Amino acid sequence: MDETTPLLQLEGINTYYGQIHILQDSNMVIREGELVCLLGGNASGKSTTLKTILGIVRPRTGTVSLNGEDVTRVPTAHRIKRGMAIVPENRRLFGPMTVRENLEMGAYLRPKADLREEFDRVYELFPLLYERRSQLAGTLSGGEQQMVAMGRALMSKPKLLLMDEPSMGLAPVLVERSFEIIKQVNDAGVAMLVVEQNANVSLSIADRGYVLSTGRIVLEGRAEDLLENEDLRKAYLGR
Amino acid sequence: MSGFDHDDRHQQGSPSEPQPGARKASEAEAPTSPAVGRDEWVARHGERRARRGGVLGTLEERLAVVPWWVWLTLFVAAACTVPLFSESGYVRRVAFDTVVFMLLALGLNVVVGWGGLLDLGYVAFFGIGAYAYALLASDKYDIHVPTIALIPLVALIGGIAGWLVGLPSRRLTGDYLAIVTLFFFQVFLTATNNGDDVFGRNLTNGPNGILDVDVFSFFGWSLPRVTSTGQFSVRYLYVALAIFGLVYVALRLLNDSRTGRAWRSLREDALAAEVMGMPVNTLKLMAFAFGASVAALTGSVAAALNGSVFPQNFEFPLLITVYTMVILGGAGSQVGVVLGAIIVSVLLEVLREPGDARGLFYLVILLALVGVFRPSLRLAIVLGGTAVLGFVAHLVAGRVDDAWTAGVAEDSGRIAGWVSDWVIVPTQLAGWVPAVSYVTLIALALGLTLVEGWRRVALLIPTLYLAAFVWENVLLDAPESTRYVVLGGLLVAMMIARPQGLLGEKRVEIV
Known part of the structure; x- marks a missing residue:
């Protein structure tokens, strides 16, 4: 599997906000169908990594390639067209719009003819969303909103789904459910990059993991190994 | 992980712990989905709001199923009967001006209400439309484009002008966009005021304005401005109403389209819209262009009726007036801004008369x-x-x-x-x-x-x-300034009592 072109590859990424050096020489690989998690505390550069992948922030040096193609200078909309999607931090739903409309916005770049099929796929995954389709997204509960956010991202039929802090602002029982859904979507063949502070839960479902600390990737490896790693346990699991 | 405790409070009442009743219901409907995030109160939200007892409730339900175009037709038909009730040229003229304001409010609603862009140069597009009509249908350059071709042309010119103004401003939001568009407005005023001496050429007659602007004429059938007795010709009211109907329907369809929904999502959360792959800049430019186009179209109607165009017709008070209409009626709601336009326009007229x-x-x-x-x-x-x-x-x-x-x-x-x-x-x-x-x-x-x-x-x-x-x-x-003082007072009171305007949609916050 290692010799195929990776779905996403970051090579020697250096990102700055003005004078401040955020990401320092980051390298990362995600292969097709993989579930990778990116761990790190506050201000470790997790969100910047995501923004760099999406093209909201441009790195000063280094390349981002998608399916072997260099997309470092390609705008966000084109990257999404080529198979990326994101579930943003705090979900960021369009509150005064209905669930259906929110989902439709996720498929903005898809041809109209495919809409029906995408809706069916998402409703099959989240039957609850079908029941709530004409309800305003802002009136849903936190767990339901997470489903809408996830469904909205899946509407673009991505090959790679980026998730920014899916556990944020959810009750523990919903976090568990949320990760079940992540696993389920991943099993359907979508590669995923899950950015999380919650190391325990995310590593338990992930194939591999990266650990960021003040802009550097300090650890990487198979999820099982990382779970056993003494340093990581001390830093994140509090044991 | 501290996030969890924090959010638990919002989840209270939602069955994180098993609730027998709710559980059973969900199992019956969709056995595969666990009852997570299910909240009966939220689910019933729509129903609860809809239900209202008594005759009024029934009436409300009946009225709610009447489609929007029926209301629109009724409204336009009712407005057409205004001349039946009043022989007065003044009243008819006020009715016409009100329709012009309604059109302006509809256009501004596209930019402000749907696009969420604070465009303070809006009135300049109204002026551009009026000037375009005046220059292309008057003795000034002896060009007389037929009305039926000129009205769409003016709308197109307005749209292009809006697009061009939007270009340098598309990365700006909020106050910064307001400053740039206000600057454009000022440029427009300066240009038209000094248009009588552009490197020695007289382009717009400057403050003297353009006179002898052609009346509307359709297929060789021209519409005089005044009747034989020198009163306002009510035909212009009908033309304006017809254009209003067309614009209303066109914008309504636009808002119901994918573009309309994209505008709404852009307004709610620009970053989220961008990561959905929406062409944020193009959408903003489109909102600008559509708003400007409607304003320019309205400008041609106003210029044709007035028979003249002056820079003074497009000054700051007009901008404030149109904004008041949109804010008062509720930005984002077409019915709302039309209602706002009627209220403000009629109010401004009533305030002219000290007794009233x-x-x-x-x-x-x-x-x-x-x-x-x-x-x-x-x-x-x-x-x-x-x-x-x-x-x-x-x-x-x-x-x-x-x-x-x-x-x-x-x-x-x-x-x-x-x-x-x-x-x-x-x-x-x-x-x-x-x-x-x-x-x-x-x-x-x-x-x-x-x-x-x-x-x-x-x-x-x-x-x-x-x-x-x-x-x-x-x-x-000082009735002239009093009108605006009252308008200001009305706005302040409205913002305190109902910040979203009369019919504006209440903002739904994501918890």
Whole structure:
């Protein structure tokens, strides 16, 4: 599997906000169908990594390639067209719009003819969303909103789904459910990059993991190994 | 992980712990989905809101199923009957101006209400449309493009102008966009005012404006501006209404399209819209262009009726007026902004006439007091106290010097008669009085917001009396500025009572 072109590859990424050096020489690989998690505390550069992948922030040096193609200078909309999607931090739903409309916005770049099929796929995954389709997204509960956010991202039929802090602002029982859904979507063949502070839960479902600390990737490896790693346990699991 | 504890509070009442009833229901409907995040209260939200008992409730339900285009047709048909009720050229002209305002409000609603862009250069596009019509259909360059081709052309020119203005501003939001568009507005005014000497050429006749603009003519059938008796020709009202109907329908369909939904999502959360792959910049430019296009179209109607175009027609008060209409009616709602346009346009006309304005002023204050206090002891105290304070003050002032109360307001009906026995209206005001009384009134009104309970009631009495004094002595003397003072007051009151406007949608916050 290692010799195929990776779905996403970051090579020697250096990102700055003005004078401040955020990401320092980051390298990362995600292969097709993989579930990778990116761990790190506050201000470790997790969100910047995501923004760099999406093209909201441009790195000063280094390349981002998608399916072997260099997309470092390609705008966000084109990257999404080529198979990326994101579930943003705090979900960021369009509150005064209905669930259906929110989902439709996720498929903005898809041809109209495919809409029906995408809706069916998402409703099959989240039957609850079908029941709530004409309800305003802002009136849903936190767990339901997470489903809408996830469904909205899946509407673009991505090959790679980026998730920014899916556990944020959810009750523990919903976090568990949320990760079940992540696993389920991943099993359907979508590669995923899950950015999380919650190391325990995310590593338990992930194939591999990266650990960021003040802009550097300090650890990487198979999820099982990382779970056993003494340093990581001390830093994140509090044991 | 601290995030969890925090959010638990929001989840209260939602069945994180098993609730037998809810659980069973969900299992029956969709056995595969676990009852996570299910919340009966939220699920019933729509139903609860819809249900209202009694005859009114039934009526509301019946009316709700009437499709929008039926309402629109009824509205336009009703507006067409205005000439039947009034022979007066003035009333018909006001009706026409109101339709022009409705069109302007619809266009601004696209930019502000749907696009969420604070465009302070909007009126310039109205001007560009009027000037484009005037230049292409007048003796100025001896060009006379047929109306049927010119109206779409003007709309197109407006759209292109909007697109071009949007180009440098597309990365700006909020205040910064407002500054840039305001600058563009100023450029437009400067350009048209000095258009009579552009490197020695006379392009727009400058402040003298363009005269002898062609009337509308369709297929060789021209529409004169005035009837044989010199009155406003009501045909222009019909043309304006027809254009209003078309624009309304076109914009309504646009808003129901994917683009319309994309605008809404852009307005709600630009970053989220961008990561969905929406072409954020193009969408903003489109909102600009569509708004500008409607404004330009309206400009051609106004220019054709007026028969002339001057830079002074497109100044700042007009911008404020149109914004007031949109904000008052509720940005984002087409019905709302049309309603806002009607209210403001008619109100501005009524306020021109001191007698009508006076009646309206006291009526609104009375209604507001009744609305706030309801029929209660406090209401009686406020009204009685204000009346007594007035008569006493009037009596005292009259004893001191007859001239203090002799400046009876103009002969405009019964209210003026009552008022002249109650408010002090001197024949001659000392120079300092208007400014001091006006500022004191504002200070008192602000003071009202700082005190509570009976103190507020006590403070309200002199405030009301001072308001009547200022109204009679200062504001009625200068009707032109009074119209805008009243408009400002109306806006402030609206923003306090209902920030989303009359029919605007209440913002739904994501928890």
